[in-house]
Amino acid sequence: MNKAELFKRIQELAFVKTELELFLDTHPECMAALDYYHRIVDEYGIALEEYETKYGPITAGAVMGDRWTWVESPWPWHIEANGGVGGNNGNGANGGCQRGCNGERTRK
């Protein structure tokens, strides 16, 4: 799995986890849902650890080594964080996080 595929996998597993949490809140006695939840949490943890080891933190606590990598990758609303191409993609120069965060987002 490449970086984008692994990130998508994490989003999918996190979604299933959230959905099961809501279901279990009103069906705490449902053993089938609870078994499924445990399985998803395990898979989610494995995928998250693989991603954070290879590509950087999704939660700040996963920062490793001697650099504060938390602030290095694009933020979730940046198009590059969602599998898009930032900056020079035909939609102008400010799609990228670097330029986008530096101020002027409107061209004359």
Place this chain on the structure above:
Amino acid sequence: MWIYEKKLQYPVKIKNPNARLASQIISALGGPDGELGAATRYLNQRYIMPSGKIIGLLTDIGSEELGHGEIVAAIIYQLTRNLTPAEINAGGFDKYYIEHGAGIYPAAASGEPFTCASIQSKGDAICDLNEDLAAEQKARVTYDNILRMSDDPDVNDVIKFLRQREIVHYQRFGEALRMLTD
């Protein structure tokens, strides 16, 4: 306590900026039935609930709504990149732009700033859960209205996801209400 995860719950990847759509979709963040109101409503209603199950549900749905606010903000952020003054004027985004530029400001499509006047926390579990059921339907209708106004498939894909979540939350809130009334 909350811990931030550096990812959206659902990806937002919008190719074409669109000032008009941004001026409409801002309501899904800061309007009377928007995500900020939803999160604020549920997370503040939790405290007096008589059951751990219902407190858990309000906590978990309220937290999810915070994430939905981030998704809507991401849509606005991407729709408003690189707009020209002419595009801002043509799209009716000019009034918002004068006050906020391309910053994210929670407001209704009408321009009214986010207000807690459109939510309630009544200190009564049955009352609050009925409000929550109505809130999910009102949010669902807002997304239906946005889908009628938008012909951008990149935007509509995300809006359809958010709309579907309102239906799931409505289902769960109905189960919570029946715990108290059956």
